[in-house]
Amino acid sequence: YVDTKDLTTRLNHALLKFSTDDSFMSLIAEKPDAYGPFWISTSLIFAVAVSSHISSFLSAWMKGKEWVYDFQAFLTLASIVYSFSAIVPLIIWFGLRQFTAKLKLITTLCLYGYSLIFYISISLMFIFPSPFLAWLLFLVGGTFSTLFLFRNLAPG
Numbered sequence: 001y002v003d004t005k006d007l008t009t010r011l012n013h014a015l016l017k018f019s020t021d022d023s024f025m026s027l028i029a030e031k032p033d034a035y036g037p038f039w040i041s042t043s044l045i046f047a048v049a050v051s052s053h054i055s056s057f058l059s060a061w062m063k064g065k066e067w068v069y070d071f072q073a074f075l076t077l078a079s080i081v082y083s084f085s086a087i088v089p090l091i092i093w094f095g096l097r098q099f100t101a102k103l104k105l106i107t108t109l110c111l112y113g114y115s116l117i118f119y120i121s122i123s124l125m126f127i128f129p130s131p132f133l134a135w136l137l138f139l140v141g142g143t144f145s146t147l148f149l150f151r152n153l154a155p156g
Helices: 004-016 025-027 035-063 071-097 105-115 117-127 131-155
Strands: none
Touching: 004 025, 004 035, 004 071, 004 117, 025 105, 025 131, 035 071, 035 105, 035 117, 071 105, 071 131, 105 117, 105 131, 117 131
């Protein structure tokens, strides 16, 4: 099983030791987990929901309009994040299996789940009501997440 120390080590390694020589795959090789990725996805949903609703409130306030909470946006966000957290690792695993890579599905799920950690800190910047800034930050998060995946899935 995976304990709190393992999770904090993995989160620390994924976020802060991203550019070091140690591979994240060597850290999860013995004990991949779905617990950390689930809570990262859940935290991401919460962070994006809170920051986007604060942003929409600020935008309505600056325009002098009445603000209305949009619960449907939260449900859509949760559906998208959880769907991507399940489907993308499955696609990666299946794609790598075609090249005879010996990678377990749970390892791919674990790796992808921890790659989402970059979006949590970036999503807090969505408070500023600027669509351009939001898209720019989304692209930065996607770049870091993709580099994290490539760095750990690359052979040798």
